[in-house]
Each structure stands twice: as structure tokens, then as C-alpha cells.
Amino acid sequence: xxxxxxxxxxxxxxxxxxxxxxxxxxxxxxxxxxxxxxxxxxxxxxxxxxxxxxxxxxxxxxxxxxxxxxxxxxxxxxxxxxxxxxxxxxxxxxxxxxxxxxxxxxxxxxxxxxxxxxxxxxxxxxxxxxxxxxxxxxxxxxxxxxxxxxxxxxxxxxxxxxxxxxxxxxxxxxxxxxxxxxxxxxxxxxxxxxxxxxxxxxxxxxxxxxxxxxxxxxxxxxxxxxxxxxxxxxxxx
Numbered sequence: 001x002x003x004x005x006x007x008x009x010x011x012x013x014x015x016x017x018x019x020x021x022x023x024x025x026x027x028x029x030x031x032x033x034x035x036x037x038x039x040x041x042x043x044x045x046x047x048x049x050x051x052x053x054x055x056x057x058x059x060x061x062x063x064x065x066x067x068x069x070x071x072x073x074x075x076x077x078x079x080x081x082x083x084x085x086x087x088x089x090x091x092x093x094x095x096x097x098x099x100x101x102x103x104x105x106x107x108x109x110x111x112x113x114x115x116x117x118x119x120x121x122x123x124x125x126x127x128x129x130x131x132x133x134x135x136x137x138x139x140x141x142x143x144x145x146x147x148x149x150x151x152x153x154x155x156x157x158x159x160x161x162x163x164x165x166x167x168x169x170x171x172x173x174x175x176x177x178x179x180x181x182x183x184x185x186x187x188x189x190x191x192x193x194x195x196x197x198x199x200x201x202x203x204x205x206x207x208x209x210x211x212x213x214x215x216x217x218x219x220x221x222x223x224x225x226x227x228x229x230x231x232x233x234x235x236x237x
Contacts, residue, residue, distance in 0.1 A: 071122045071143035071196070072233040078127040078139065082225045088132050090222045093175045095127035101142055108165035114156055115142070118149035122195070128169050129222060134177055137219055138168045138201040139226050147195045154192040164188070166199045178205065185209035187216050191227040194234025198227045 078095040101121035102112040115121050122143040129137040144150050157165060166188070171177035184207030189200045202219035204211070 068145070069122075069195075071125065071141070072230055074125055076233065077125060077141055077226060077229050079229075082129070082222055084131070084221050086221070090129040090131055090137060093128040093130055093177065094169075094172055095125065098124045098126060100124070106140075106167045106169075108167070111153070111157065111165035114153055115144075115149075118144060118146060118152070120145040126169055128171060128175075128177075130171075130175070130177055131218065134205040135215075135218060136168070136171065136177055136180065136203045136205065137222050138199075139222070140166055140199040140201075141226070141230060142197045142199070144195045144197070150192045150195055150197050153197050154190050157190055166201065168201050168203065178207070180207040183207075183209075185212065185215070187212055187219055189216075189219060189223050191223065193227055193231040196230045196234060198223065198230055200226070 074095055074097055078092055080092050082090040082092075084090060098106060101107065101115050101124040103124075104112075106124070106126070107115075122145055124143075125141045127139045129139065131137070142150075142153070144153070168180075168186070170179045180203055184203050187202045191198045200219050200223035202215045204215060
């Protein structure tokens with residue numbers, strides 16, 4: 001596997017298309033990415049989630065007033081630690097604001113095209129977290145200028161579960177985490193919060209291609225926590 005030049009403490013991980021199985025529950029879309037050698041054959045069911053709030057469908061009159069608003073602060077959206085309701089914590093390994101929302105090593109061509117068709121993207125922020133067992137969790141926040149573009153992005157990505165359009169960040173040296181190969185097992189979830197689409201990726205510490213339901217359960221609290229922070233910012237005066 002070849003890594004690109006480090007950016008903000010991350011080494012961008014080369015990533016490819018794997019077999020994907022998807023389902024939609026309320027405002028959250030979950031995907032499973034697994035290699036052809038997966039022995040378990042299990043397909044996870046997404047954890048129950050709250051019904052979409054009014055923040056997911058902003059009033060047209062509010063769109064112009066928020067279009068030029070900066071995205072949420074990096075430290076605000078990605079705190080150093082996030083509590084796990086089941087016990088323990090998720091610890092931030094690193095976070096960075098990318099140069100654009102369509103960097104080839106971080107965003108697939110389909111998503112890049114969707115973003116280019118919209119009314120503009122304020123920016124993309126990414127972070128890598130780990131839990132006590134060194135399982136890896138990537139978060140990416142795409143803040144669009146028009147909240148309706150966010151709805152379109154989540155809807156389009158949810159309707160094409162065979163396409164893996166957001167790349168996982170490889171861990172930086174000294175993090176204690178392995179750089180996992182592209183064919184590692186992975187689950188992926190999307191939420192829409194005002195102008196922002198939040199993407200969460202979860203991988204076992206050894207890249208195992210099994211127990212996807214458990215992996216969804218490990219990813220969900222972190223994805224929800226980040227999404228809640230974005231939602232509060234997007235709906236604040």
C-alpha cells in the first residue's frame with residue numbers, strides 16, 4: 001500500500017472499492033465494506049436512531065443567511081475525548097482541515113462530482129479516533145454552502161451503496177495504530193445536519209472482516225456525538 005505525503009499529521013491511505021451492503025434507518029445511512037474472503041457473511045443492522053430533526057430540512061428563507069457562515073471549529077467538532085455510553089472513551093489521534101472538499105486521496109470521483117454540481121463547499125474536516133482496544137474510527141465533516149446540497153449528498157450516497165466515496169485516514173507514526181490495508185472490513189455511516197454531512201468509518205484494530213453489527217455499535221456513539229455537535233452549531237444564532 002502506498003501512502004501520500006503527510007497532511008496535518010495524517011498519512012492519506014490509499015483506498016479502493018470493496019463489496020458494499022447498505023441499509024437506511026431514519027436519517028442515518030450505514031454501509032458495510034468487506035473483502036471477498038469474509039467468512040462470517042453477517043450483515044449488520046444499523047442501531048436505532050432518532051427521526052430527522054428540523055435541522056436536516058432548513059427553511060429556504062434561512063439558506064442565504066447561513067451560506068457564508070464559517071464551518072464549526074475543528075476543536076469544537078472533534079474534542080480530545082468522547083465518552084462511550086457503554087463505558088470507556090474514544091480518544092482523538094489527530095484532526096485536520098483539508099485544503100478542499102474534493103481532494104482525490106480523500107474523496108471518490110462520484111462524491112467529488114456531486115459536490116462540484118452544488119452551490120459550493122465551505123470546507124472538509126477529518127479526524128481519527130481510537131478506542132481502548134485500538135479500533136479505528138474516522139470522521140469527516142463536509143460543510144456545504146447550501147443546506148439543500150447536504151440533503152442531496154446524503155440521499156445520493158445512500159442510494160448507491162456499492163460506491164465507497166470517502167477515504168479513511170491512515171494513522172500517523174507514534175499513534176500505536178496499524179495502517180490497515182484497503183481490503184479491511186469497514187462500516188460506514190452518514191448523517192445530515194443543516195449544511196453539514198458527517199461521515200463515520202469504523203474498522204477493527206486488525207482490519208478483521210467479521211462482526212459488522214458489533215462494529216456498527218462501536219461507531220454509532222462517536223458518529224452521533226460529532227453529529228450532535230455539528231447540529232448545535234448549525235442551529236445556533
